[in-house]
Amino acid sequence: MGLIHRKEADDSVARLPSPQSSGDEKASFGDGHGPDILDSPETGLHRGLRSRQITMIAIGGAIGTGLIIGTGSALAKAGPLSILISYSIVGFIVYMVMCALGEMATYLPIQSGFTGYAARFCDPALGFSLGYTYWFKYIIVTPNQLTAAALVLQYWVPREKVNPGVFIAVFLVAIILFNYLGIRFFGEIEFWLSSVKVLTIVGLLILSLILVLGGGPDHDRKGFRYWKDPGAMKTLYGTGDTGRFLGLWSTFVTATFAYLGTELVGVTVGEAQNPRRVIPRAIKLTFWRIVVFYVLSVLLIGMLVPYNSPRLAFATKKATTGASASPFVVAMIESGISGLPGFLNACILVFVFSAANSDLYIATRTLYGLAKEGNSAKIFARTDSRGVPIYSLGLSAAIACIAFLNVADDSRKVFTYFVNLVTIFGLLTWISILVTHIYFVKARQAQGIEKHQLAYVAPFGLPGTYFALGFCIVIAIFKNFDVFIHVPDREGGENFDYVNFITGYLGIPLYLGMIFGYKLLNPKSKGWTPTTADLYSGKAAIDREEEEFLANKAAKQGSGRSGGWFYRHFIAWLL
DSSP states (O other): OHHHHHHHHHHHHTTSOOSOOSHHHHHHHOTTSSTTTSOOGGGOOOOOOOHHHHHHHHHHHTSSHHHHTHHHHHHHHHOHHHHHHHHHHHHHHHHHHHHHHHHHHHHOOOTTHHHHHIIIIIOHHHHHHHHHHHHHHHHHHHHHHHHHHHHHHTTTSOTTTSOHHHHHHHHHHHHHHHHHTOHHHHHHHHHHHHHHHHHHHHHHHHHHHHHHTTOSTTOOOOTTHHIIIIISSOOOSSSHHHHHHHHHHHHHHHHHHHHTTGGGHHHHGGGOSSHHHHHHHHHHHHHHHIIIIIIHHHHHHHHHSOTTOTTSTTTOTTOOTTSOSOHHHHHHHHTTOOSHHHHHHHHHHHHHHHHHHHHHHHHHHHHHHHHHTTSSOGGGGOOOTTSOOHHHHHHHHHHGGGGGGGGTSOHHHHHHHHHHHHHHHHHHHHHHHHHHHHHHHHHHHHTTOOGGGSSOOOTTHHHHHHHHHHHHHHHHHHTTGGGGSOOTTOTTSOSSOHHHHHHHHTHHHHHHHHHHHHHHHOTTOOOOOTTTSOOSTTHHHHHHHHHHHHHHHHHHHHTTOOOOHHIIIIIGGGO
16 A cells, blocks of 8 residues: 555555756766666666565674674673663664665665665765765775684684785685676575574574573673673773763774664665665664663673673783683683684674675675765776676775785774774765755755655654754764873873874765865855755656566465565574
8 A cells, every 4th residue: 555655655656756857967966867777788787686685784784893802802891781772872872873774765766775875865975975985984994804804713713824915815815706796696695694693693592692691601600790890891991980970981882882783774675676665674674683682682692791800802911812802602612611612713703704795795886886876986886797896896906905914913903993994984884874854854845745755754853853863973072082091001101092093084084075166166056945955867768667667576475475484484583
């Protein structure tokens, strides 16, 4: 019924002239005005990702090193209650971001995703800056995953025996190969890798609950013991409530990093089958994914591992490189399990490989989208016979080689630097999505598009968007507050931590500089008002694609071809 109502409304407004109908304005953001809808053979992608693959890629991409490894640093720094609070608050913010993105993506599922929405609904300069910010994020997060691989492998092979660069090279060649072989091969490989990740995290949660209740080899029913000794909240840079608050705030960076990638659906929406049905379902289940996979994970880890455990790689400056990088592995060792830690480290390597694989894919597609919109060199929009943007892939893969910094520096230190860089780029992406949603809501209200005409509406509306936007801005500004604090025993002896200051805030001037730079180079470019924002261009073609897909799906169901038995019985219920 929703589709029928929406189509009736669409037919009544689709005949209205688009607010941006001149040739000059088309060039300003490109998406939805011909080239992005009708691809030429030389620059066209192949729509080979099935809905089950996109769903699993989205959830698998959000489960990575931030949750499996990064929680260790937050626990060691601030204690179990602090990470529980920060992961819960940031999780709610992420849900608000996903709801905002879902409302726009289901109304107009275009190939360029939220960068196209920013250009069409808000300002072409914002779309330009957001596109490059997102690309910067993924060309940084890809080597970050490779760095995490080297860190995890030190559980078995210390860096003194085998140079980390060897492992980085092996992983890098593998992910380049999988991205080069085409979207169908990539989608199927990533589907099964992501399935392993989901099943692994569910298994970890079950095992952690058993250990908490005393079901481990030591038969020690830990409960909330470590919340009393050494304590629920660790003080940082002070004593009393001030120290506990600073410790709590310091974990918001790690919590934000753990959730990065959840907005992945905004990139894959242009290649999704029946996005107006798939995306709302994914958005609605995002809340439960956050509660189960993230909040419950940090709660159980905080019950199993004390924040002063010497086994945590980030717990003390003198921690050996052989110490486990994951708090889940520490929890097993602390409970007397000797066989599973090695197995879990192998699973974590799958996590890292899958995350690196999908991150390189997103970096490639983002650069490709920028080129298609005229915001990058045309060569990056060219694809081969398999629909792979080979030049975009080549450049993104070449930049991933910065992971070889591990050869000359300590893995933990480089990992921290990458977390800082990626976190600010991720926050700027969320901020841009939220700002775009505000403009979108005002535009559809001004242009007479009612809520019942949308396939999905953000449940908290504009108030939820404004709340999430304010909190994201606060985190972005104060996330690296500790660089300004005098710490006598700081590593290196600096009173001002200039390295973390640069990596923590570099993204902000780059982001703003690209917006104002675009304005200077394109003086005729102006932001859209609620009445001039383009809500219709390309929508009729997308509606026709949806009708054709539903017709083909009905025909296949009529012939009894449903498929996906393993997915429906063992995976889908988790999503």
